[in-house]
Amino acid sequence: MQNFKNIVNFIQELYQTQEFIPLHEPKFIGNEKKYLNDCIDSTFVSSVGVYVDKFEKEFASYVGSKYAVATVNGTSALHVSLIVADVQANDEVITQALSFVATCNAISYCGAKPVFVDVDLDTMGMSARALEDFLVKNCEIMNKKCINKRTKNTIKACVPMHTFGHPCKIDEIATICKKxxxxxxxxxxxxxxxxxxxxxxxxxxxxxxxxxxxxxIITSGGGGAIVTDDRDLAKRLKHLTTTAKVPHNWEYVHDEIAYNYRMPNLNAALLVAQMESLEQFLTIKREIFQKYRQFFKEIKNIELIGEPQNAKSNYWLQAILFEDCKAKEEFLDFSNANGVMTRPIWKLLSELSMFRACQNDGLKNSKFLAQRVVNIPSGVIV
Ligand SMILES: Cc1ncc(COP(=O)(O)O)c(C=O)c1O
Incomplete structure (x- = not known):
């Protein structure tokens, strides 16, 4: 308990308040109000406007992708990406059980089923080795399709996730997927x-x-984006996220059933301003990690999780790992009762009623982490 008191005191000192400390608060310290006002004055607050175009260009350039398509949220971005990946009813999609529910919801919107493979302990993201092991044991290639021998269904896509901003071994995963x-x-x-x-x-x-x-790490209130280097895919993503409307000045012609998933210009205005603060946020988050690191060096039986090898993490959510599951529960009670918001990592998606019947590989590391990892306050301090 003394340890817990020290941790709570340290976080209160770090955030310089005795009042409630949230897990991650957004910060609007730049041109947010200016661009929002400009957007309102223009009257183009909804589905068309310069801020959406500006955001898409700047975002693509920042991540080093040829194209970006802005969407209403991250879930819709995933959904429409899976549609474009030709994920259909009764197909299967390999993902990780240690993730937010949106990953599996998007798979389910397509009528497909998730298949869960384990994560690596150091990244908390999909394990390339677990992916390969699962494929070798359970799948075969027929006519350039990956067939799950147990279900006879096609595994169309793989959706790994970079947990809390720590990159998984994504180059190895990409090679396996290609094969x-x-x-x-x-x-x-x-x-x-x-x-x-x-x-x-x-x-x-x-x-x-x-x-x-x-x-x-940056917010448009609600919003998402898809990036790709494939021009045809980008065109198709844009079409599907904008109700498949055929461009025309006044006619309403839509050439397929599609989605109203486009990010409104108002949200994009906010986001363009947030993008201008991104580098500053990243620097501050790294500093917060360093301060936590110094502090947790002295704390026994709790490990602060740092960025994996070969990776530069955005340190979106700081995470600590408890040796002892009971101590974890006690810490959650103590910190939340004392005004410091902390949260356990997600319950495994494979344990939610909707996904309990989905195939998995045993999920050894996922289970270990699910019982021990807690997020602590990580918001930018300015
Ligand atoms: C891993 C992961 N996938 C998908 C989403 C879905 O994003 P959104 O809430 O914008 O729909 C989130 C976050 O909310 C997430 O953390």
Missing amino acids: WYIVLVEDSAESLGSFYKKKHTGTFGKMGTFSFNGNK
Whole structure:
């Protein structure tokens, strides 16, 4: 308990307040109000406007992708990416059980089923070895398709996730996916500003998706984006996210059933301003990690999780690992009762009622982490 008191005191000192400390608060310290006012004055607040175009160009350039398509949120970005990856009813999509529910919801919107493989302990993201082991044991290639021998279904796509901003070994995953004719869609919702071997997360596969929800490193209130280097895919993504409207000045012609998933210009205005603060946020988050690191060096039985090898993490959410599961529960009670918000990592998706019947590989590391990892306050201090 003394340890817990010290941790809570340290966090209160770090954030210089005795009042409630949230896990991750958004910060609007730049041109947010200016661009929002400009957007309101223009009257183009909704589905068309210069801020959407400006954001898409700047975002693509930042992550080093040829194209970006802005969407209403990260879940819709994932959904439409999977559609474009040709994921259909009864197909299967390999993902990790240690993730936010949106990953599996998007797979389910397509009528497909998730298959769960384990994560690595050091990255908390999909394990390349677990992926390969699962494919070798359970799958075969027929007519350039990856067939799950147990279900006879096609494994169309693979969706790894960069947990809390720490990149997984995505280059190895990309190589395995290619070999097995599986489309790689990176769920990079949490990893804007994170690089693996100097390449931005989200740019290793066919498509990468991002979220700009209020809790993310930058926010548009709600919002998302898809990046790709494929011009035809980008065109198709834009078409599907804008109700498949055939361009015309006044006629309403739509050439297929599609989605109203485009990010409103108002949200994009906010996001363009947030992008201008991104580098500053990244620097501050790294400093916060260093301060936590100094502090946790002295704390027994709790480990602060740092960025994996070969990776530069955005340190979106700081995470600590408890040796003892009971101590973890006690810490959650103590910190939240004392005004410091902390949260356990997600319950494994394979344990939620909707996904309990989905195939998995035993998920040894996922189970270990799910019982021991806690997020601590990580918001930018300015
Ligand atoms: C891993 C992951 N995937 C997908 C999403 C979905 O993003 P959104 O909330 O913008 O729909 C989130 C975040 O919310 C997330 O953390």
